Amino acid sequence: MPRRSGEHAQLRLTADLVILTIRKDVLNILLIKRGNDPFPGSWALPGGFVSRDEPVDRTALRELEEETGIAGEALHLEQVRTYGAPDRDPRGRVVTVAYLGIAPDLPEPQPGTDATHAAWTPADRVLEGKLKLAFDHRTIVEDAVERARSKLEYTSLATAFCTEPFTIADLRRVYEAVWGETLDPGNFSRKVTKTDGFVEPTGDHRVGETGRPPLLYRRGKAVTLYPPILRTRIGGSGSTA
Amino acid sequence: MPRRSGEHAQLRLTADLVILTIRKDVLNILLIKRGNDPFPGSWALPGGFVSRDEPVDRTALRELEEETGIAGEALHLEQVRTYGAPDRDPRGRVVTVAYLGIAPDLPEPQPGTDATHAAWTPADRVLEGKLKLAFDHRTIVEDAVERARSKLEYTSLATAFCTEPFTIADLRRVYEAVWGETLDPGNFSRKVTKTDGFVEPTGDHRVGETGRPPLLYRRGKAVTLYPPILRTRIGGSGSTA
DNA sequence: TCAAAAGTGTTGTGAATACACCCATGG
DNA sequence: CCATGGGTGTATTCACAACACTTTTGA
Numbered sequence: 001m002p003r004r005s006g007e008h009a010q011l012r013l014t015a016d017l018v019i020l021t022i023r024k025d026v027l028n029i030l031l032i033k034r035g036n037d038p039f040p041g042s043w044a045l046p047g048g049f050v051s052r053d054e055p056v057d058r059t060a061l062r063e064l065e066e067e068t069g070i071a072g073e074a075l076h077l078e079q080v081r082t083y084g085a086p087d088r089d090p091r092g093r094v095v096t097v098a099y100l101g102i103a104p105d106l107p108e109p110q111p112g113t114d115a116t117h118a119a120w121t122p123a124d125r126v127l128e129g130k131l132k133l134a135f136d137h138r139t140i141v142e143d144a145v146e147r148a149r150s151k152l153e154y155t156s157l158a159t160a161f162c163t164e165p166f167t168i169a170d171l172r173r174v175y176e177a178v179w180g181e182t183l184d185p186g187n188f189s190r191k192v193t194k195t196d197g198f199v200e201p202t203g204d205h206r207v208g209e210t211g212r213p214p215l216l217y218r219r220g221k222a223v224t225l226y227p228p229i230l231r232t233r234i235g236g237s238g239s240t241a
Numbered sequence: 242m243p244r245r246s247g248e249h250a251q252l253r254l255t256a257d258l259v260i261l262t263i264r265k266d267v268l269n270i271l272l273i274k275r276g277n278d279p280f281p282g283s284w285a286l287p288g289g290f291v292s293r294d295e296p297v298d299r300t301a302l303r304e305l306e307e308e309t310g311i312a313g314e315a316l317h318l319e320q321v322r323t324y325g326a327p328d329r330d331p332r333g334r335v336v337t338v339a340y341l342g343i344a345p346d347l348p349e350p351q352p353g354t355d356a357t358h359a360a361w362t363p364a365d366r367v368l369e370g371k372l373k374l375a376f377d378h379r380t381i382v383e384d385a386v387e388r389a390r391s392k393l394e395y396t397s398l399a400t401a402f403c404t405e406p407f408t409i410a411d412l413r414r415v416y417e418a419v420w421g422e423t424l425d426p427g428n429f430s431r432k433v434t435k436t437d438g439f440v441e442p443t444g445d446h447r448v449g450e451t452g453r454p455p456l457l458y459r460r461g462k463a464v465t466l467y468p469p470i471l472r473t474r475i476g477g478s479g480s481t482a
Numbered sequence: 483t484c485a486a487a488a489g490t491g492t493t494g495t496g497a498a499t500a501c502a503c504c505c506a507t508g509g
Numbered sequence: 510c511c512a513t514g515g516g517t518g519t520a521t522t523c524a525c526a527a528c529a530c531t532t533t534t535g536a
Contacts, residue, residue, distance in 0.1 A: 013252055056325030082323040082338050084297030097323050211514030212506040226474045233467045452487025453533040
């Protein structure tokens with residue numbers, strides 16, 4: 001199938017990561033400050049080049065650890081999509097595979113290779129354009145966050161934000177932070193505990209905080225939720241992409 | 242960020258296409274019979290190498306036309322995901338970006354470059370393993386078909402299978418073919434016509450067939466459907482991936 | 483007149499919302 | 510005893526599945 005071999009040799013492949021977590025009830029994203037060309041000093045997603053014979057998924061985990069010191073254990077990681085516009089990188093033809101990672105609240109990241117800083121940043125600062133990112137990383141963030149938002153509806157992804165054991169209110173705060181809307185605590189509790197396989201009670205209560213001690217849960221076996229937990233569409237005409 | 246330049250030079254990128262259509266109320270997929278190494282004589286997805294400075298999306302359309310004679314006009318095309326296992330291609334490191342295409346019933350494909358045959362094939366023959374495909378193309382087909390099945394639920398994707406103008410029954414047969422289940426005609430009709438922006442009446446009827454002449458519709462403006470048209474989950478425990 | 487297909491009416495069931503209210507703890 | 514957050518009760522609204530039934534054509 002190749003036409004002339006020279007036509008393909010210049011292309012390089014990277015993996016970039018959108019790592020999301022909830023910090024103080026706010027959706028945060030892991031960013032690094034670039035140390036090298038291009039865009040030195042700019043904020044960007046962690047990521048880097050795929051090595052020969054390295055699965056792309058492993059590139060993602062390796063770069064995450066190299067640039068931020070965060071290990072991929074206990075991290076939900078899934079591919080979002082691939083960005084292949086010819087002019088997206090000034091270094092030449094660089095195609096990137098974007099990943100979405102979901103983490104429970106993690107320690108401060110430690111900058112490593114190619115990064116002078118690594119920090120959790122409220123996702124809204126990127127989505128609202130107040131913080132500019134290098135390359136087409138803002139688009140990647142938008143797509144990844146929308147993926148997370150919609151997967152909260154029909155999968156058990158929200159539990160990946162929680163450290164076990166967690167309470168129903170912990171889970172509700174995940175939905176509220178990711179969707180940016182408040183939910184009725186009572187109705188949410190019922191819906192979650194009645195959705196087969198979403199969460200399993202441990203039998204214990206969480207103590208030490210004010211208010212009635214909540215029951216503790218761990219992740220259930222279900223991957224997809226039926227019925228789904230739908231966002232409230234305003235207007236309902238549904239012309240959103 | 243590159244370590245040694247030699248580490249990246251060997252990687253090549255392809256675009257592969259899962260083109261779906263409905264033929265005689267059955268979900269069909271467009272396959273080619275390979276003319277070249279590797280796997281000559283095997284059935285496979287249409288696709289080919291990304292050229293220098295060519296957007297990956299354009300590669301997909303170009304290869305589709307080159308190998309099957311089908312033009313990308315009036316074709317819904319979206320990326321599914323990227324497959325990057327190091328050993329997925331015996332020629333070396335070849336990473337592929339898979340696309341899902343949805344087409345209304347099209348003429349017979351004409352084999353072109355690198356393909357000795359091109360044909361519509363019932364998707365079940367591939368999904369049930371009765372027809373073996375080259376590379377990891379069966380996995381790609383499974384993922385693409387599952388994407389189509391779930392997007393029928395919460396988007397207006399089904400209309401991409403229909404030639405305008407179409408009837409509600411045409412649309413119902415799309416759902417039935419893709420989901421592999423029968424739907425109640427009356428309830429389906431109500432649901433579709435009441436879902437804001439899904440279809441718009443043209444005012445005309447289709448004549449010449451037996452039975453009461455159905456109203457004709459064109460695609461509405463909505464991209465997402467609310468409320469969604471959900472598949473009937475049996476058992477409901479939702480442990481599917 | 484009959485078969486076939488389209489589309490409406492009707493009814494019972496289940497789920498979602500809004501919100502009142504009770505529970506169990508820390509201060 | 511009060512504030513705080515967790516959780517249940519309940520009425521209303523809404524959506525859906527099942528299926529009877531009417532409509533309108535071709536044969």
